[in-house]
Amino acid sequence: MLIFDIITIFTEVFPGYFNESIIGRAQKNNLIKINIHNLRDWAEDKHQKVDDSPYGGGPGMVMKIEPIAKAISSIFKLKARNEKLKVILFSAGGKQFDNKVAAKLAKKYDRLILICGRYEGVDARIKKVVKGMGIEYSEMSIGPYVLTGGELPAMILVDAVARQIPGTLGKEESIEEKRLGIGVPVYTRPEVFHFKDKKYQVSKILLSGDHRKIEEWRRKEKED
Secondary structure (H helix, E strand, C coil): CEEEEEEECCHHHCHHHHCCHHHHHHHHCCCEEEEEEEHHHHCCCCCCCCEECCCCCCCCCEECHHHHHHHHHHHHCCCCCCCCEEEEEEEEEEEECCHHHHHHHHHHCCEEEEECCECCCECCCHHHHHHHCCCEEEEEECCCCCCCECHHHHHHHHHHHHCCCCCCCCCHHHCHHHCCCCCCCCCCCCCEEEECCEEEECCHHHHCCCHHHHHHHHHHHHHC
16 A cells, blocks of 8 residues: 655645545555645644745745654654655655656655645755655656645645556556557547537547557557
């Protein structure tokens, strides 16, 4: 089982997606486990403040190091003896996340701690703190754009990594990148679709039953 520990201040945004469809079934089948941790539970003041103004001035607020370090430490204590663990901070300047990274994470690790940053970022000392605890650490970007927080990236990473785990999709052949590849057009019934006086038809090759020709057609479509 691969365990995802998500540290966030917006815990309510996750259940609606994670409890449904493929990710929901993967949890029920004990292929993955998703723990959502409220960062404010580790805040030191009565107002549960997790951010403060940056040293040196500048706009916005920076997420404080104390609650994040405590959260990671608490989760680290739960790990099994031989559990392979990694901490990932979502950052616009981090390493680009892609399908190869997802496959590697699914294969190499037993537990992933995901930090959902907000505001102007997270106190940079967190990198040294995590490494000082003997835990692998990396910063990842979900794409060449900037989002308002790490919650969406966390959902994307969990989804992309979970589908790499055998059994999540039912059949290994269901993993698109392990078939012919991404980008090959697919069709289903009806064979002919009529819309606004126009007719849209499925390629005759796909209806031929000739698997060799179908495979050739798909390869050609992918190349085009």
